[in-house]
């Protein structure tokens with residue numbers, strides 16, 4: 118028997134900047150413990166690093182030259198923390214989205230699981246004996262070694278304080294005095310920054326006037342009720358640390374250690390109650406899916422249910438059924454606002470079996486949730502995009518709510534689409550997956566047409582409540598100076614408030630004015646780092662870039678011509694709130710957008726204000742457009758239906774209709790019928806017509822025809838290559854070279870009967886972003902397999918282009934945003 122024949126090798130994804138997988142030998146004594154999905158400690162260069170075991174193999178991996186494999190040092194988990202099916206899924210993602218596997222795996226894990234352990238040394242039994250003997254013999258011990266260990270009693274641990282001590286401990290370890298143990302600090306403790314900033318006293322106005330950032334910080338604290346974690350402040354204000362410390366010195370704020378938030382901090386509790394009996398339509402849907410849960414068969418379902426038709430109740434029933442047969446369930450929602458609403462409903466039904474997963478949880482809470490899921494304590498996960506990686510064992514059902522929603526697509530780093538990943542995970546596991554929406558994506562409808570997905574529908578609202586009446590207001594006919602609220606909308610708001618009902622006003626643009634313009638020279642104030650105009654925020658009197666976060670005070674005079682002629686142009690939610698306040702002085706207004714609800718806690722408070730009727734008029738962006746079930750909203754006003762139409766993307770029509778129908782669906786969900794007024798300057802546009810007719814499926818048929826004739830997705834497949842660099846000329850040159858590589862690859866593939874078309878290259882719509890110049894190029898293929906072949910070839914060939922090392926290349930498959 119040769120030595121190699123009995124060796125085992127582990128393929129490991131290290132949690133470091135290295136994006137390659139590495140191979141290590143598994144020493145005999147660890148053979149039982151090393152298994153796919155556990156974390157291990159491995160040597161890397163002169164250090165040690167944590168990594169996840171991906172696979173085991175009996176033969177050494179083929180490598181150039183003869184390399185001596187290093188050995189796994191220690192196993193960190195008794196059981197896998199990433200289940201096999203998720204590992205498999207990550208491999209698929211790595212291939213499909215052209216992204217390093219190790220990075221994917223690391224990013225799916227909660228923060229605490231990515232930490233490097235602290236090394237401590239513990240006195241061994243033998244060591245104790247030697248220690249005692251030495252003491253009796255009055256031999257001199259290492260001076261630093263002695264105080265760390267008591268002479269008797271419990272085993273004591275010591276931490277090496279510097280390199281010298283580390284070396285000394287290692288020697289003692291070799292001699293059998295001490296053994297090494299690894300300790301994981303809780304990730305909340307590791308987060309040195311988990312401090313709360315509390316406002317003690319509001320700074321005087323003349324102090325505030327001096328800096329926009331300072332004003333913003335104070336405003337954020339006030340909005341959050343006086344205190345906010347520094348980490349959350351940082352999210353909204355880059356200079357938060359500086360200003361918090363400064364105000365601390367001046368005595369206006371104090372810093373406290375944050376209280377830990379472990380469990381579902383944002384859920385409202387609902388009184389317990391019996392689940393309602395399903396309607397016949399609901400029963401039909403549950404009946405169609407149920408057998409696939411029990412028998413464990415892969416099948417995608419598309420549930421088209423008009424707004425207010427009771428889709429949520431179906432999810433609850435299906436999850437219940439999944440648990441009854443001893444399996445677990447995963448429910449995805451597009452964003453945290455929805456997850457907190459659903460959390461209350463799910464918590465009431467499933468109690469402590471529910472795990473939640475979203476950005477409002479502290480790092481430590483994420484660790485806890487993950488561990489509960491892995492250990493089988495939680496059998497339902499409800500969460501946003503990244504919950505698609507939830508390590509549920511025996512997964513039996515995946516639900517993707519609001520499946521059409523763009524938030525499922527991640528737009529940085531790993532650019533995956535959680536709905537598509539959910540479909541693949543279900544296929545690997547052989548389980549049903551339910552995509553639900555009142556406005557399904559064209560992609561899913563096309564899956565139905567191709568027989569890949571079963572179509573189910575709920576065409577009636579619960580209790581036969583009518584769908585809201587929709588009226589289009591032609592803003593071109595409004596007389597007199599421009600008004601944010603047209604006369605008919607103003608009258609409708611007035612009537613609704615008089616009747617004691619609530620109003621939702623929707624505008625997909627935050628801030629006060631869209632830009633600041635000099636009336637004399639026409640200069641629009643642009644972000645110095647991006648090619649976009651700055652948005653004026655009245656609340657803290659600043660100009661802000663919505664792309665990079667740049668903030669500036671409003672200049673008194675135009676920086677170009679020096680005239681005092683600056684005027685705000687266009688309008689956002691802040692301005693709408695101001696107008697409504699002027700028109701209806703008695704109305705209580707809740708504004709919900711990313712500025713007012715910068716923290717999840719604040720968002721939930723605002724939503725509760727609406728739910729409990731502490732607000733009469735809700736003004737919001739798309740954050741409030743979908744999913745919410747407020748029963749007293751009877752009027753929905755769309756301030757401008759034209760904002761979405763300006764998206765430079767072939768999906769603009771689809772996105773507009775979805776958004777408007779979703780907002781419209783917020784009206785009339787209680788006992789009283791709803792009314793929707795849509796203000797637009799393009800009343801004849803086909804999307805506005807589709808909204809008026811409320812016939813979503815017919816719109817889809819027409820839109821699909823148009824897409825087919827243009828050969829756009831879902832009939833073809835796109836990949837977007839985005840190049841960006843700090844040097845404009847260099848970036849252009851890099852794109853030229855990259856383009857040549859793409860052309861050559863496309864030409865070669867054509868010979869092999871694999872047609873690929875190129876679109877571009879062109880400057881990206883936002884040409885400069887955060888000081889980087891951006892150019893993009895699209896590749897189009899007619900099947901996934903062909904697109905795969907094309908991108909693989911391009912990436913392999915472009916590795917030879919040294920110029921690419923000086924710019925950043927992003928590969929975005931099935932791109933959503935072309936910005």
Ligand SMILES: Nc1ncnc2c1ncn2[C@@H]1O[C@H](COP(=O)(O)OP(=O)(O)OP(=O)(O)O)[C@@H](O)[C@H]1O
Nearest residue numbers: 393394395396424425426427428429430579744746
């Ligand atoms: N079988 C039922 N009996 C009585 N009430 C029900 C039943 N099913 C659902 N409901 C109620 O109907 C309302 C609308 O349901 P739900 O919010 O699930 O609609 P939805 O289809 O998810 O709408 P949207 O797409 O707009 O989010 C809710 O208040 C819900 O409690």
Ligand SMILES: [Zn+2]
Nearest residue numbers: 644647662665
């Ligand atoms: Zn900017």
